[in-house]
Amino acid sequence: MNNIAPQEIKQEFLKSKMGIAGIVILLTLGIVSIIAIIAIPIETFQEWNNPSNWIENPKVAIPIWINIFLSEKIPEHKILNEPNIKKITSEEIELISHQFGLNFDYVDFPNDFIYEFSSEYSGNPLLQMSVIRPDGVKLNLLTTALPYSNEKTVHSERIFSTEQAIKKNLSLQSENFEFEFKRLSAEDIVFSKTHVNEPLKGDYIFLIDLYGINSENRIYESKLIVGGKAFGIMGTDELRRDLAIGLLWGTPLALFIGLAVSIASVVAGLLYGVYAGYKGKKTDEVMMRFNDVIYALPALPFLIILSVTISNSIFVMVGFLMVFGWVGIAKVSRSMSLQIKTRGYVDAANMMGQKDSKIILKHIVPQLLPYAFASIAISVPAAITTEAGLSFLGLGDPTFPTWGQILHDANTFGAAARGMWWWIMPPGVMIAITGLAFVFIGNALDAIINPKLKR
């Protein structure tokens, strides 16, 4: 092995296009991780497997940006939560009106619409829901009284477009339309042209009016959800989860897993191998036999057994991956330290009576550092793909869902058969890109350390 000064390595590395590409990808991933950690609170992310957390999102929605490439746009899922609030008081009656403007510009009807609210009131206020369509027709959707209460009370409710009362109200206004309602659902009527049952494009205004006799009524957390088939940058999955959140949070997790496993196993393997090589004789023999034992253990089966029987916590898994990761590095660093220890300065240090630990750390380990860095970079992808594989088998940590788990869900819900490419492609691409960044860096370093390969 040749001695290369750190300065030289840096210079050579900056010359290699591959190394630069790796660094650039890695930096991008680092920025993505920081954005994910800052923008999405970890509490939201840990609710990943809690279905009630995702109830507002549509099922299996395609990413929004797909509409850019389509002439016939797929209806977007819209969550409107900033209504125009008006308050009108005339004599005793007070009216609170929430208005939601919606620009509807698609060739398909929306899936459904849901109005979600919490209201603070006393008495027996009246809630009226209506819609003003682009053609000026005003449809009354629902008139309902909130449950009577003597005292001040808070009431939360979701009004679904599938409610019978809405259908009934609409059929009372069927004179506006020239077609039969029969089996049509409420959204197919509300968003339809009057003469044929086709979507009517334009601006809709949804009105929510709360009539009360007491002046202290209030609506808050008022949300209108118009169900569509496209949502978010990355779409959603079968369980309505926003895939963008899963993918974003997967980045810091993958980097953590990859780096923790590879750094820990390289450090452990390096020290183990160097110590064995430096000590030699019996110590070396015993340590290398132990190394052989670990080397011969079938890693993946054992990882599966361990995660089933002991724990599938992400931190414990990192430890398990380490147990199988250090072996190869120990072998190589042992043979390297066998060469280094014959050099004069090691002998000199030995004769001066320096401690073994000092000789190893000061004189041998620094020589192996370039090799160590290359090994760290090269072993990251393996750690990431192994963890992803275990998660894919359904053995991952449910509190920290990784890309592998997204793919596991995609497989169980038959995403391939249903053509849901946005559920299969991005997690795998992310795994590959992350792996690639480290492979690039590792190979660039490797080419500098082993100049033979460059030719």
Added chain:
Amino acid sequence: MKKYVATRIITMFGVLMITLLITIALVGSNMDTILKQGIVFQVRSEITENPSIAESFSSVEEFEGFIQTQINQRIQILGLDEPWYSPQRIGVTMYKIILLDFGHATFLTSDEGSSDVKDILFEKLPRTVLLFTTATIIISIIGIFLGAFSSSKVGSGIDRITSSFAIISSSFPVWWIGMLMIFLFAFTWQVFPPRATPDIPSSDPEYIGSLLYHMALPLITIVMIGFGSWAYLVRNFMVGIMQEDFIIAKKTIGITQKKIIYTHALKNAAPPIVTILALSLSGSLGGAIITEAVFDWPGMGRLYFEAITVMDLPVIIGATYLLTVFFLISIFIADLLYGYFDPRVRTDN
């Protein structure tokens, strides 16, 4: 040389025993609970099936006592009264395993309905050999020739494409590519079947054809992802050898480049290549657990995963044993081959 082989064999045997011990230690306690619950359930259901037993008791306590003694008896017969870590039980288990007696599976059965672990294992093994060993052989052949070819033209277009393909393909998980392939070639364009298990019984004369057809997609996937890194590896060995003095000497006396590469250089690159080939052939026997899960290929990998999910101890131990044995044998053979090709290793100094 004899001493070398002997130490190797002893180490291998030790490793095998340690692997088995760890496996038993990891699944043993869970398995005992499952087995005991099974016995309780069995005793209770036998009694409910036979009401005359229950009628012969006068009080509830007496009846419960009878059930308890029944359960205890059976637990004793099966040797479950001692914990799994008692030397006696571990000893018996290990002794049986060494004699290839894996016992009967708790839940899983072979396709023919046998619950003998040996039957199950030897039913799945040929299928894994068929898919993964075939793939490994194809991969190594393509890899060796592509590697040798690109090493003869270092820096050329083909060399660069091979190298970058190797680097890129090594960072993709095979099973993800498998999902993509299923998505593209089984559903979007319906060329191949999505599940790799043939849907006709194995006695049918068309079975072989159907099996091969079902095998195509996983085979293509594995080969596609695998050959790049092989080619890259072979190329790197060859590039190293091409810089050796004896090759340069051969060049100067006028032997053609082609002849040098395919006879002299390839022969010298043989030791590492053969070693890797031996290791990957044995590795292929385990079948990639995850790849088999994706393609639903009914081989060793899927068996292993199924056994772990239902905690079928005899199958887990049997499969681990078989996999470890194959792995160790191949390490052993690889070691011997390496020693044979490269005499420096043998002297062990």
